[in-house]
Amino acid sequence: MQAKAKKIIFIGILIVGCIITSIISTDNKEKSLPIGSMLQSSQTAAVSKSVQKKTVRVQVSGAVLEPGIYDLPANCRVEEAISAAGGLTENADSERVNLVRKVRDGMQIRVPVKKAARTSRTQRKNAQATAGYSASSTKKVGSTRAGTEKNNSAVQRVRINSASASELQQLPGIGPALAQRIVETRNSGRFTSAEDLLRVPGIGKAKLAKLRDYVEVD
Incomplete structure (x- = not known):
């Protein structure tokens, strides 16, 4: 009888132990769920932030052919921003720009004009204001325009398709x-037109x- 009673008590202790272990395990799982959810949310936010930084918006002004606002790759350099704006004009002072x-x-890239070009342009405006628009100046303008058209045709x-x-x-x-x-x-x-x-x-x-006037499809 004593042996049977001990056996029953032992079985009871095992059952109680299993129940307690199951309750503890369930509590641990419930506590870990918010942490996992927070980690996943943090990772999603990091990925979203990374995607937003793939492009940047900059303003290119000054001595470029097409000043304006451009969206560019995040890791690009000033040289690429200027190229997107049509490149430098003939009187651009590229030595004063870190390409x-x-x-x-949000960056503004301003390409300055060469000092000599600024001085020449100011002097030309002053001369026109002093002399006025005479017949001789009109003839000179017409001659210059004709020379420009001749240079463009040449x-x-x-x-x-083959240029380096x-x-x-x-x-x-x-x-x-x-x-x-x-090239890429x-x-x-190949270009057909x-x-x-x-x-x-x-x-x-x-x-x-x-x-259009400067390219040829070969």
């Missing part, structure tokens, strides 16, 4: 970064209109 500086969101066209990246940079508004994009685009499919340049990231209708 390899990384851009940041411009050597660049073959966009350095040769493509001779085109107006085409910098190193944009020239490389033209034509490698995936000047309009195919619209396939190149960074070349829009306005830029194409400026390039």
